[in-house]
Amino acid sequence: MSLFKRSSSPNWYYKLYPPGGGQALQGSTGTQHKAKAQEFHDRLKADLWDQAKLGHKPRYTWNDAVVRYVADREGLSSLETSKTHLRWLDQHLSGVQLVDIDRNRIDAIGHIKRMEPRVVQTRKGPKKLGRNVSAGTVNRVIGVLKAVLNAAVEWEWIDRAPKTKKTKVVSRRIRWLTPPEAGRLLTELPTHLADMAQFSLETGLRRANVTGLLWSQVDIVRRVAWIHPDQAKARKAITVPLSDTAIAVLLRQRGKKRKPEYVESVFVYHGKPVYQTVTAAWTKALKRASIRDFRWHDLRHTWASWHVQRGTPLQVLKELGGWETLEMVQRYAHLSADHLAQWVQPMMAPAIPQLAAI
Structure with a gap:
């Protein structure tokens, strides 16, 4: 049959x-x-x-392309996120031939994703929130879809990939905490998450770099850690100077018991590495600390914002944070007006006597 x-x-x-x-x-x-x-x-x-x-060319399916795409990118730090999007796309594209994935089909998939409710992981399982996923999330999913198609063009499996427009993303303010707010959050978090959050606030490292940190990447004597190029988003090695607080966090991790296969992992909970940080414990801690609209990645925004406010040059911040371009750091520039102060001296003497005395 x-x-x-x-x-x-x-x-x-x-x-x-x-x-x-x-x-x-x-x-x-x-x-x-x-x-x-x-x-x-x-x-x-x-x-x-x-x-x-x-003698016609074979017609490949979406499944064929995904298998090769994943194999070609094995070992990249961003692959796990891509796999999450690919698993979601599978329900819409499994068995579909690459030549049949046109703009209309991609637009329809983007619309379906946009209408999905946002979901967070809790101890009892996934929980739906009362709002749809963001335009940014839609763009990331469609971006992975198009990356597979573009790779298929390189492999000469298809002649061209369809062109689509990105969903418009409204630029939002940079979300960051004040030091008192950060202190309240750390107090409310369970110890293992509080240590990881504090380390993030001290180093500005992305979540994957904190959860995947190994002792072989840390030199406590020299007070430095490093992220290898294949672990960094910009594919460049990052040197991470360690503050007194960051060193103290690392020293607390030394005495923790680990399962034999995880002895190299820095941050563990019950002997295993901690990969999921946005849990029910995180959500409840935010609520108790009276902090709203705050994601784990905003710890990195907080670190960068604090640096800018205390005068760290943007070029230095770019190197510390491992950003690829200075443009990506410019979004924090508005938090410091020191470089603009010289240009806002009075244009003329005050005409009102009372103002001259102020």
Whole structure:
């Protein structure tokens, strides 16, 4: 039987033998409707005949491209995030041929994602919030989709990738905490999360660099840590000077018990590395500390904001934070007006006597 179903999925599956013999091809048609599955099967069968008899290029599916895309990027720090988006995209593109992924289909997928409720992880499982995912999230998901298609163009699997417009993202203010607010948050967090949050506030490291930090990346004597190029978002090594507070946090981690396979991990909880930081404990701590609209990544914004407010030059901050361009650091520039003060001296003597005395 060339079309069949499996108990693990509602979709129809196909099994085809290339003309002239060879290994059977099988996979999901990506649809629950038998008529559409039959159409998919017949078109694939015709493609196989064209390839064997007429020398046409093979027609690859989304699944084929994802497998190669992931294999090509194994070891990159951003791959885990991409995998999360790829798993979501699979429900919409599994079994679909790359040549059939056009702008209309991509726009439709973006609309579906935009209408989804935002979800956070809690101890009891995923919890839906009362608002839809952000435009930025939609852009990141579609960005991964297009990255796969662009890679397929490089592999000469398709001739071109469709062009789409990004969902407009409204620039929002940089969210950062004052030192008293940060102190309240650290007091309310469980010890393991408080240490990680404090280390983030002292170093400005991204969450993945904190959760994945190894002792081989730390030199307490020299008071420095480092992030390797393949772990950094900008693909450049980052040297991380360690303050007294950061050193104290690291020293507290030394005495913690670890499972044998995790002895190199710096931050652990019950012997295992801590990968999920936005948990129910994080949400409840924010509530108790009376802090709203604050994400874990905002700890990095807070670190950068504090640096700018105390006068750290933007070029120095760029190096400390591992940003690729100075433009990415400019968003914090408005928090310091020292470089503008010389240009706002009185343009003329006050005309009102009372003002002259102020």
